[in-house]
Amino acid sequence: MEAQQTVVKRPIPLSTNYAVAYAVKDLDVDVVAAYPITPQTTVVEKISEFVANGELDAEFIHVESEHSAMSATIAAALTGARAFTATASQGLALMHEMLYIAAGLRAPVVMSVAMRALSAPISIWNDQSDLFGSRDSGWVIYFVHTAQEAYDTVIQAYRLAEDPDVLLPVMVAYDGYVMSHTTEPVVTESRPEVLKFAPKRPYPYRLNPDKPVTIGAIVPPEYLYEIKYQNVKAMEGALAKAEEVDREFGKQFGRSYGIMECYMCEGAESLIVTNASYAATLKSILPEAWRQGLRVGLLRLRLYRPFPVKHFVEHASDAKGVLVVDRSISYGAPYQGPLANEIAGLKVREGLGFNLTSVVAGIGQRTMEDEDFMALVRLAWESRTRRFPETIFYGVRE
Amino acid sequence: MSAGQTPRGPLRIRSLFDLPREELFISGHGLCAGCTAGTIMRMLVKVAGRDTIIVNATGCVEVSTTRYPYSNWLVPWFHSAFENAGATASGVARAIEVLQRKGALPKDRKIRVIAVGGDGGTVDIGLQSLSGMLERRDPVMYVLYDNEAYMNTGIQRSGATPYHAWTTTTPAGKVWRGEWRTKKDIAMIVAAHKIPYVATANPAYPQDMVNKFARGLEVLDEGPSFIHVIMACTTGWRFDPALGITISRLATETGVFPLYEIDHGKFRVTFPIAKRKPVIEYLKLQGRFAHLTPAEIEEIQRLVDERVAEINRLAGKEVIGPVAK
C-alpha cells in the first residue's frame, strides 16, 4: 500500500450492492436509470433513498425495462450528463443490443453487474453466464472481489470512461448474492475528494442546440470499418489508462489494486486463474495449501477487457500448470469455459509452457466448500505434470 | 423572428404565411420523391425551432436523412435503436433537467425534446418504451408519422396497417385478401395515459397540423404530448408520387382519419366535416387496395361509419356527418 493517510478512515458495513450505490452518490452522478432485477435491486433502491433524502441530486428514471434502462443511460450521457445503471442476468441479456450501441456510440457510462445465471431454467443465483455473453460488446470490464474494491472501482470507472482518449462504457462486475448481499467493511470517501479524482468530463459531442450534431447515423461499408477500428484503438489505449487511473487512485486514497493481482504467485509452480468471489475465497485457502506443500498461486483477473496480456505473461511464464476456473459454460467450444479458451490462445501466441486445465465450477451458485477449493488447488498442483485435455465440470452429479 | 419562437412561446399560425422561411430540415435527404414525411418533418422543425433535440427511432426518416457522412438536420439529432425512442427521449429530457439544475446548462433556455417514430417503431416494437415515457410524464413531444406499414424494410404490415391493405407480408391472393385485422388505435391508447395533449394531424391541413405541433410543445412544462400524423406513402400505398397530399386530404374527407385533439381530457374534432366523401374515393387511388371487390369496399365503408359514430359519441354531437350521396 502506498500513500500515508494522516486521517484514520472509519469503514462502514456495506454490502457490495450498497458500496456501488455509495460510489454513485459520491460521484454526484446526474442520471440513474433504474429497473429492478435480483440480485442488483438494492443498488438502485439505495440510490433512490439518497435521492429521496436530498443526498444525491440526480434524475432517477424509473424505466419500464432494462433495454430502456440502457437506452436512457446512453441518451443521458450523450446529452452531457454523468449516467449510471445497474443490472444482472436477464436484464443484461435484454439490453444486449444496447450494450453494443453504447460502445459503438462511445458513451461514457458505467454499469454495475451483479452476476447471476442466465435462464433457462430461470435461476436467481450466482454464476457468470450473463457477463460472459456480453464480453465482445466493446465495454471495458472489471471484476471486483470485495465491496471496498467495488466502491473504488466504480469511481475509477468514471475517470476511465470519461477520459477523452478512452470514451468507452465500463462494466463493474461482481458475484450476485455471494457479494451483492453480503456485508463487508467499506471505507467511503467524501464527494469533494471523489470529484477531485474523477471530475466530470462530459461526452465531447453532447446534444446541444448551440452546436448541433447528428449522432447515430446509418454508416455504409465505406466507413463502418474505420469507426469500429476506432473502438479497437480506444480499447487498446484503455489498458495503460486503467493502470494509471488505479495508480492515481492509490496516491489519492491509499488503496490500489493493479489490473491483475498476483496473490502468492511468486515462487508458485502452479497458478489458479479466476475472478471475483472465488478469488477472494482462494486467498483464504492458499496459505493452508502452501503449508501442505502445494505451492499454488492465484492470478486474480481484475481488468478483463482489455485483457492484461503482458501482466499475464509476466506472472505465468514460469508456471508449470495453470488452472482456469470458469463460472460459466461455453457450450461446444474447444474448452467449454470462456476464460479457458482465451488463456489457451494466449498460451499458444506467447509460447508459454504451462499445462492448461479448464475447470467449470459453481454453476447456478452450486455451493463450493473449503474442501472444494482445496480440491481445485490440488488439481492445479497436479496440472504441473498431468494434462487434462477436456474441461472438468467440477461438482456436477454425473 | 427565427424559426420556432415567438414571444409567447411556440409558433402558432393562422395561414401558411405565418410560417418562417428558415429551413432546419433541409434539402439533400434520401426520402422517396413525393414522401409526405419530408413535408411533415420540415414543418415540425420549423415550429420547434433551433432549441430542439430530435430523438429518432429507426425507420424511413432516420435512415434517409442521416446516411453517413451526410445529415440534413440543423438541430441536434440522435438515433440509437428501433424500439426505444420513448426511453431515449426520456434520457435526453431528464438529463437536460438535471444539467440545468446543476448549472451545467443555462437555466433560462427552453430546450425541447421531440421523439419521432414511424408506426412500426411506435405501435409495435416501440410501444412499451413509449408507454413508459408517457407514464413517467417525461417532458417529450412524440410525433408519430404513420405510413401504416414497415416501409423502410419494404412495406411489411404493422399494427397500424388498415383492414384489407396489401403489404408484402399480407399480400392479396386466393386465401388472404390483404390485412384482416383493423388498425391499432394508438392515439386512444396514448390518451388512456392521461397526458396533457394528444392529437391526430394531417399534412393536407397545414394550419391544423402546425398548431397541433405548437400546442404539443407548449404543454411540455406539464407533461408529454403525442401527435399522430398520417403519412401517405407513395411507395408503399402505391400511388403516383404527386398525390401524397391529395390522398392525405381524402383520408380526412372520407372520415378514415378524423382530425381531433384531446387537450387536458377535453375531446374536440378540429376539422368537422358536414358531408363525408365515400371511402372509395380514398381507396381507388391506392394500389394497395386495388384487389378489393365492391363487397370488400362496403366492409371498409361500414368500418369507417362505425369509427365516425364513435368519434361523434366522444364529441357529444355529430361533428363528422354522413356520406354524401
Place this chain on the structure above:
Amino acid sequence: MAVQRLPSWREMPIGGVIVNPGNSLEYKTGDWKVLMPVIDQEKCTRCRICWYVCPDAAIKELDKPYTTKKGRAYKVSYEVDYDFCKGCGMCAQECPVKAIDMVPVEVV
C-alpha cells in the same frame, strides 16, 4: 457526391458522429427526376402552397418582386431548386391555379 479520398480512422470523429450536419447539400438529389416542375410566374398567385408541400424544400421563396402582365405586383417569387427537386409533382398537383407544369427532363 464526389468524395476525394476516404478518411482514415484517425480523421473521423468518434462513434460515427456527424459534426457538420447540413452537409446534405452536397448530396444533390436533383438527378432523380424524370419530370421537372416549371412555374409560370404569370399564373402564380404566391399562395405558398408549393413551397409548403415540397418534401425536399426544393421550392425556394425569394425576395424577387414580380409584376404580371396584367399589373399584379408581388414582392416574392417562387423558384425551383433543380439541384434537389426529385420531380414528384406534389407542387403541381396542389397548386390551386395550375401554375406549375410537370415537363419531361431533357436527356442530353
